[in-house]
Amino acid sequence: MFATIKNRFATTDIEVKREDLYKVVVQRDAIFELIFMLREQYDYQTLNAITCCDWIEEEHFAITYILTTSDRKQSFMVQTMIGREDAQIDSLTHTFEQAEIMERDLHEMYGIDFPGNQNLVELSLENWVHTPPLRREFDTLEFVNNNLSFREGRDGNMDVKKEMKRLRALKKAQKAAAKKAKEEASEVSDGN
Amino acid sequence: METNKHITIFHGPQHPGITGNMSVELDLIGETIQKATTHVGYLHRGFEKLVERRTVIQAFTIVCRICVPEPDPNEANFAMAVEELAGIEVSERVKYIRVMVLELSRLASQCMWLAGQSGSIGLYAVGQWAIADRDLILDLFEELTGGRVYHMYIYPGGVRRDLPDGFLRRLEKVLNHFKKRLKEYDNIFINNASFKSRAIGVGIVSPEECIKNGYVGQVLRGCGIEADVRKDAPYLVYDQLDFEVPTAQGGDVYARALVRRAEMDQSIHILEQVIDKMPEGEIMVKMPTHRKFKLPKNDTWVKVESSRGEFAYYMAGDGSEKIRRMQVRGPSLVHAFTLLEDLLVGAELSDVALIMNSLGICPPEIER
Numbered sequence: 037m038f039a040t041i042k043n044r045f046a047t048t049d050i051e052v053k054r055e056d057l058y059k060v061v062v063q064r065d066a067i068f069e070l071i072f073m074l075r076e077q078y079d080y081q082t083l084n085a086i087t088c089c090d091w092i093e094e095e096h097f098a099i100t101y102i103l104t105t106s107d108r109k110q111s112f113m114v115q116t117m118i119g120r121e122d123a124q125i126d127s128l129t130h131t132f133e134q135a136e137i138m139e140r141d142l143h144e145m146y147g148i149d150f151p152g153n154q155n156l157v158e159l160s161l162e163n164w165v166h167t168p169p170l171r172r173e174f175d176t177l178e179f180v181n182n183n184l185s186f187r188e189g190r191d192g193n194m195d196v197k198k199e200m201k202r203l204r205a206l207k208k209a210q211k212a213a214a215k216k217a218k219e220e221a222s223e224v225s226d227g228n
Numbered sequence: 229m230e231t232n233k234h235i236t237i238f239h240g241p242q243h244p245g246i247t248g249n250m251s252v253e254l255d256l257i258g259e260t261i262q263k264a265t266t267h268v269g270y271l272h273r274g275f276e277k278l279v280e281r282r283t284v285i286q287a288f289t290i291v292c293r294i295c296v297p298e299p300d301p302n303e304a305n306f307a308m309a310v311e312e313l314a315g316i317e318v319s320e321r322v323k324y325i326r327v328m329v330l331e332l333s334r335l336a337s338q339c340m341w342l343a344g345q346s347g348s349i350g351l352y353a354v355g356q357w358a359i360a361d362r363d364l365i366l367d368l369f370e371e372l373t374g375g376r377v378y379h380m381y382i383y384p385g386g387v388r389r390d391l392p393d394g395f396l397r398r399l400e401k402v403l404n405h406f407k408k409r410l411k412e413y414d415n416i417f418i419n420n421a422s423f424k425s426r427a428i429g430v431g432i433v434s435p436e437e438c439i440k441n442g443y444v445g446q447v448l449r450g451c452g453i454e455a456d457v458r459k460d461a462p463y464l465v466y467d468q469l470d471f472e473v474p475t476a477q478g479g480d481v482y483a484r485a486l487v488r489r490a491e492m493d494q495s496i497h498i499l500e501q502v503i504d505k506m507p508e509g510e511i512m513v514k515m516p517t518h519r520k521f522k523l524p525k526n527d528t529w530v531k532v533e534s535s536r537g538e539f540a541y542y543m544a545g546d547g548s549e550k551i552r553r554m555q556v557r558g559p560s561l562v563h564a565f566t567l568l569e570d571l572l573v574g575a576e577l578s579d580v581a582l583i584m585n586s587l588g589i590c591p592p593e594i595e596r
Contacts (some may be wrong), residue, residue, distance in 0.1 A: 052537055053528055054312075056461040082442045087542040089527065089553040100542065102529055102557075106439050108460040108538075113529055134441045137565040145276075160269040160595035176277055 037078055045070055050137060059113040067116045068126065069102070073130070074103055081106040083132040088142050092172040095120050097146060101128070118148070120171075127152030145170035233257055239580050241270045247344065247584050248296075250564065256577060264572035266564050274596040279554045284310055284384065285518035287551055291435070294380045294556055297340045300333035300566045301534040302541075303382035305484050308463065308530045309543035309554075310384040314524045315592045321509035322386045322465040328399075329372075329381060330464075330532065331495045335406070336365040337535035338492050341588060345485060346417050348581035349426050354417045361409055364402045371395065386404040386512030396503045403496050410492055417490050427482035431571050431583040434479060441566050444559045446491075449588060450483035450545020457533035468505075471498050481586040491535075522549050534559065536588030558593030 038050050041060055049061040062070055076078040080103035089098040096117040097216040103112045118125050127150040137159075139150040144159045147168035158164065167174040237257050240246035249270035255263040270431040275294055279287040291306045292299035304326060311318065339362035346354035371392055373379040381388050417423055433443065435451040448455045459465040474490030476483035515521060523545025528549040531540035537559035546552035564587075571583055 057529060059527075081439050084442055084538075084540065085529075085542065085555070086558040087553070087555045087557075089542075089544045091552075098527075098544075100527070101538075102542070104442075108455050108457070111461075111529060111531075132440070132442075134562045134566045137561060141561070158269075160272040162269055169274065172280075174277075176274070176281065203307075 040073075041070065044073075053113070056109060057111050057113065059115065061117075064116045064118055064125065067114060068128070070114055071101055071103065071128070072131070074114070077216045079107075080110075080112055081103045082108075083128065083135060083138075084111065084133065086128070086138040086142060088146050088148065088170075090120070090146065090170065090172045091117075092120065097123055097148065099125060099142075118161075122149075123147065124149035124151060126150065131154050142166065147171065234262070238267075239577075241371075243581075244347065246581070247589045248591040250589070250594075252568070252572065252580065252584075254572070254577065254580070258314045259577045261572050261575050261577065261580070264569045266569055268564070268591050268595045271592050273592070276554055276556065279551050281550070283518045283549045284521050284523060284551060287554070288384060289380055291554075293592070294596055295534075295558065296377065298333055298337040298535055299328050299378050299591065300382065301532045301539040303379065304330055304464075304532050305530050305541040306458060306543075306554075308532070309528055310523065311543050312528050312530060313526055313543060314384075314521075316338045316385055316513055317524045318386055318513060319509040320465070320507045320513070321568045322511055324502055324506050325387050325391065325511070326382055327464050327466065327469070328499060328506075329379070329387075329499050329503070332365050332368060332399075334535040335492060335495045335499075335558045336362045336369075338488055338495075339365070340415065340486055341535070341585065342417065344585045345582070348585045349423060351417060351420065351422065354413065357413070357416075358408075361406065368395075368399060368402060371398070372473050383512070385515045386395065386510070388512075390511045391506075396506065399499065401504055403499055405498055406492070412488070413489070418485060423485075424482060426579075426582060427480065427485060427586075428478070429480055429482075430575070430579050431481045431586060432479045433567070433571070443537075443567055444563075445534070445588065446484040447479075447537070447563065449473065449487045451479040452477050457477055457531050458537050461531070463530075463532060469498055469501050481582055484586045488535075519549060522547060523551060527553075536560070536590065537563075539593075556578050556593055556596045558590065560573070560591065560593050562591045563587045564589045564591070564594055569596065 041050060045062045047060060047062050051059045053059055082104045084102040084104050087100045089176040091098060096119055098115055098117055100113050101109060102113055127139055128154060128166045136153055136155055139153045139154055140147050140159050143150060143156045144161055145168055236338045237254050238251050239254055240251035241249050251267045253265040253267060253580040254261050275290055277292060288306060291302045294302045314404045339358040341357035342358035369379055370376045373381040433451060435453055438451050444507055454473045454475050454476050459473055474487050476486040525545060525547045527544035529540060529542050531538050540557045542555040543551060568587060575583060
């Protein structure tokens with residue numbers, strides 16, 4: 037199987053990750069042909085997941101299709117890279133029905149378009165108008181500071197680091213006071 | 229839609245027959261469902277994003293919250309993925325302890341299912357019993373981990389604490405209680421004519437659909453397909469333990485119930501073997517401090533069998549002390565959308581809770 041993939045898809049990036057898990061990285065235009073081949077010739081009948089990883093420094097998303105054989109003993113990670121700007125890759129819904137919900141999830145979280153998927157509507161987020169939240173440039177802390185406010189009366193607890201420092205100093209002072217008191221007590225008893 | 233004929237209602241999120249914080253929008257003619265649309269988002273806490281801001285060990289403390297009734301498969305997946313990426317090998321004792329925790333968690337989760345499934349048709353006594361029995365397992369978890377629901381116990385590199393003195397004896401006592409109790413559940417619930425009349429022939433899934441659409445767990449085994457990650461791609465020490473993968477025929481709600489019930493017997497059987505075989509050894513490998521612990525640039529896909537089916541994690545490291553990407557794929561993502569929306573068409577309104585419970589849908593793992 038590996039030799040066929042190497043020859044047909046011009047890739048050397050094939051890895052045996054575990055006894056039950058292989059991984060291959062191919063060019064974007066070859067990925068669906070490879071998925072069909074794995075399904076038809078090697079019994080990878082089930083699409084388990086479509087995952088995405090944002091490599092912002094390299095300006096691409098790594099999209100991974102995870103396929104499993106019908107006896108569920110082998111899994112194959114088929115990966116390709118797509119550009120982060122105007123990110124899009126064809127939908128796999130015509131082959132695997134369950135791809136619809138997986139693509140819908142990635143569309144919402146990364147803003148990736150999947151031409152061919154008719155149901156890329158909102159999933160978990162409601163009326164979201166900001167940067168898709170799983171993109172690396174989306175900063176959760178900055179979003180919270182810009183868009184949310186602390187409830188009145190809780191302002192004093194905002195700086196956790198400062199509070200921890202204060203508590204540590206307090207504990208240290210208490211310890212020192214206890215030690216001093218003990219020493220004084222022993223001096224008194226020695227004097228007696 | 230024709231006026232005065234169709235009615236659209238929301239089943240959930242505030243509904244005793246819903247499995248967690250989600251809702252299903254139902255288009256009805258009379259009591260018959262014409263169209264079902266699943267809605268999630270009521271419990272989105274952004275775990276996958278939060279993980280990116282934390283060190284590996286800080287991230288470990290939040291993954292258990294991804295599934296409330298059964299947090300341990302998340303901990304196991306997280307630990308296994310980190311260990312695989314970092315090249316860490318844990319001891320035999322750790323593997324046995326992890327199996328013990330995962331099976332206890334499965335048993336507790338099946339008790340929750342018993343409560344939900346029986347409650348969905350009004351057999352509330354079963355639910356009260358099951359929750360009380362689950363508490364016995366939570367007592368064990370409390371003793372072992374300090375937490376009843378969230379354990380934060382299966383730590384990358386090992387487990388957080390060793391077994392307390394006499395723990396295995398107390399575990400054995402709880403298992404003996406369960407062995408007696410499960411027969412009573414058969415009488416009051418599994419063989420109950422009310423349950424059979426409501427569950428047989430309802431919510432039927434075909435084996436072909438299961439394979440094609442990636443359905444897992446009892447949905448798959450209820451169609452007669454012997455599939456279980458513990459057998460198909462064994463992890464920890466499942467290959468050294470003797471157990472069966474129960475299946476049933478019919479693909480309906482009742483078949484799924486029979487499978488779950490038989491799985492409780494198998495979990496007890498596995499736990500008894502763990503008690504007998506528990507080896508001595510270290511419970512934690514030497515790890516760098518959490519600020520210095522780094523994952524190499526690589527990725528992996530790990531999976532375990534949860535009480536509701538295959539539960540998997542994709543994890544990628546980038547050479548830093550933070551995880552570049554962690555993606556959770558629980559059984560509920562496809563079950564709550566592709567499967568549930570399909571199964572509800574043509575079903576009666578009163579069967580919605582029954583069908584949902586049989587699929588074991590857990591919304592937090594959809595909107596991670």
